[in-house]
Amino acid sequence: MKKGIKRRVVWSYLLLIIFSVALFEAVILFALRLYYMDGMKQALRDQGTMFSSFYEQEIIDDRLKIDAGIMLHQYNFLIDAQVQLVDEKGLILADTHESTDRNVGKFEDVENALMGSTGYLDTVLEGERVLIVTQPLKRGSTVIGVIRFTSSLEKVNDIYFQNTLILLLFGGVVILAAAIMSLFLANTITKPVSVITAAAEQLASGKLSTRIPKEKDDEIGKLADTLNYMAKEIEKNEHLKNEFIASVSHELRTPLTSIKGWAVTLQSMSEDDFFRDGLEIISTESDRLNGLLNELLDFSSLSSGRMPLVFDKVSLPSLIQQAVQQLEPRGARQGLKILTKIDKSVEEINADYNRLKQVLINLLDNALKFTPSGGFITITLFFDKKEAVISIHDNGVGISESDLKYVKDKFYKGKSQASGSGLGLAIVDEIIQAHHGRFSLNSKEGSGTTAEIRLPLC
Numbered sequence: 001m002k003k004g005i006k007r008r009v010v011w012s013y014l015l016l017i018i019f020s021v022a023l024f025e026a027v028i029l030f031a032l033r034l035y036y037m038d039g040m041k042q043a044l045r046d047q048g049t050m051f052s053s054f055y056e057q058e059i060i061d062d063r064l065k066i067d068a069g070i071m072l073h074q075y076n077f078l079i080d081a082q083v084q085l086v087d088e089k090g091l092i093l094a095d096t097h098e099s100t101d102r103n104v105g106k107f108e109d110v111e112n113a114l115m116g117s118t119g120y121l122d123t124v125l126e127g128e129r130v131l132i133v134t135q136p137l138k139r140g141s142t143v144i145g146v147i148r149f150t151s152s153l154e155k156v157n158d159i160y161f162q163n164t165l166i167l168l169l170f171g172g173v174v175i176l177a178a179a180i181m182s183l184f185l186a187n188t189i190t191k192p193v194s195v196i197t198a199a200a201e202q203l204a205s206g207k208l209s210t211r212i213p214k215e216k217d218d219e220i221g222k223l224a225d226t227l228n229y230m231a232k233e234i235e236k237n238e239h240l241k242n243e244f245i246a247s248v249s250h251e252l253r254t255p256l257t258s259i260k261g262w263a264v265t266l267q268s269m270s271e272d273d274f275f276r277d278g279l280e281i282i283s284t285e286s287d288r289l290n291g292l293l294n295e296l297l298d299f300s301s302l303s304s305g306r307m308p309l310v311f312d313k314v315s316l317p318s319l320i321q322q323a324v325q326q327l328e329p330r331g332a333r334q335g336l337k338i339l340t341k342i343d344k345s346v347e348e349i350n351a352d353y354n355r356l357k358q359v360l361i362n363l364l365d366n367a368l369k370f371t372p373s374g375g376f377i378t379i380t381l382f383f384d385k386k387e388a389v390i391s392i393h394d395n396g397v398g399i400s401e402s403d404l405k406y407v408k409d410k411f412y413k414g415k416s417q418a419s420g421s422g423l424g425l426a427i428v429d430e431i432i433q434a435h436h437g438r439f440s441l442n443s444k445e446g447s448g449t450t451a452e453i454r455l456p457l458c
């Protein structure tokens with residue numbers, strides 16, 4: 001996500017800037033070229049005009065053909081160019097440089113000049129780029145010859161090339177600055193979004209007390225406000241639900257206790273087998289309901305924080321031993337073996353003994369419930385860096401991949417038809433979290449389940 005928006009913002013800004021810079025530079029370079037060429041043309045034209053006004057008398061006297069050489073060599077030209085005097089047929093009369101051509105009448109510039117207007121030619125002569133400007137020499141309105149200037153464009157091209165380099169460099173700097181700025185801008189958008197995403201993930205994982213810090217009063221700030229409001233509302237509802245569960249469970253417990261009490265009393269007084277069986281069922285079902293109510297009460301007081309943990313020194317090996325002892329008879333009845341692999345070197349940890357025992361009993365109860373007769377359950381305790389790790393493995397029916405994500409949720413039982421409230425693993429998770437530990441489930445449908453608890457050592 002982060003990359004997505006960032007990339008889009010950076011690229012769109014950059015493309016816009018690159019396009020504008022390229023357009024801007026192209027226009028400037030084009031204008032520059034025109035400016036240089038016009039300057040050259042103007043300078044050469046001026047020389048021609050000056051020459052013809054200097055020799056006005058000679059031209060009127062029609063001395064051009066006779067005195068061309070003298071005229072050309074006496075006149076002091078202010079520019080560095082080859083100058084030729086050409087007669088009305090295009091034949092060169094005089095030349096400041098050696099020239100192979102004697103007749104230049106075929107050139108476009110000379111043709112134009114002979115017709116009375118200034119002629120221009122931008123061409124390559126002997127591998128060199130040149131600008132030729134030719135002006136008519138007129139007596140009255142008759143053209144009696146032309147003066148032709150050929151000037152190299154190399155110098156102009158050099159200057160032009162230098163200017164191009166400077167412009168390109170400038171363009172590069174602008175693009176770089178734009179890139180840095182757009183990256184910065186993109187960060188100001190993506191950073192708060194990732195902060196919100198992280199907080200939303202926390203909320204989604206159940207940490208409803210998370211609040212998103214609001215940085216600015218903009219759209220993102222509004223989003224933070226909305227999410228915070230939503231979290232507050234969910235928290236309120238969660239609280240209401242816990243209260244409700246707690247009070248209903250509490251109310252149900254009193255009548256249940258008297259039902260159980262009377263069932264037991266009547267059972268001991270009755271002689272009739274039929275009655276005794278019926279009362280037996282009432283008694284065990286009351287136990288089951290009682291267990292369910294206890295789980296509900298536990299859960300609601302655990303998650304509302306009304307049941308503070310009592311921390312004390314706890315020896316994990318003896319805790320495990322106790323839990324196993326409690327469930328071994330049931331395992332034997334179901335034809336299941338419970339094995340233990342315990343690292344006894346473990347020092348004591350700081351924990352709530354009864355709550356941890358409840359965790360182990362819940363996990364062992366699941367393992368027993370979901371493992372067919374003949375299977376076995378293994379409890380392992382070992383130390384990994386700064387954590388005590390308890391893992392409970394069974395080779396039972398396992399949990400399908402689609403259920404595995406949700407089994408820790410309250411009341412979620414997946415496809416299981418076995419009795420139970422679906423609260424066991426949710427309680428385990430709450431207790432382990434309250435110990436600042438981690439609880440994870442690994443399972444493969446058909447081959448078994450491993451529950452792992454990691455508790456910090458100090």
Ligand SMILES: Nc1ncnc2c1ncn2[C@@H]1O[C@H](COP(=O)(O)OP(=O)(O)O)[C@@H](O)[C@H]1O
Binds near residue numbers: 412
């Ligand atoms: N060891 C296990 N093997 C197979 N499935 C299990 C195991 N432990 C838990 N489950 C699945 O997770 C669900 C939730 O477990 P839990 O929260 O303890 O509720 P309950 O035991 O009341 O059904 C169970 O209903 C079952 O589908």
Ligand SMILES: [Mg+2]
Binds near residue numbers: 365366425
């Ligand atoms: Mg259970």
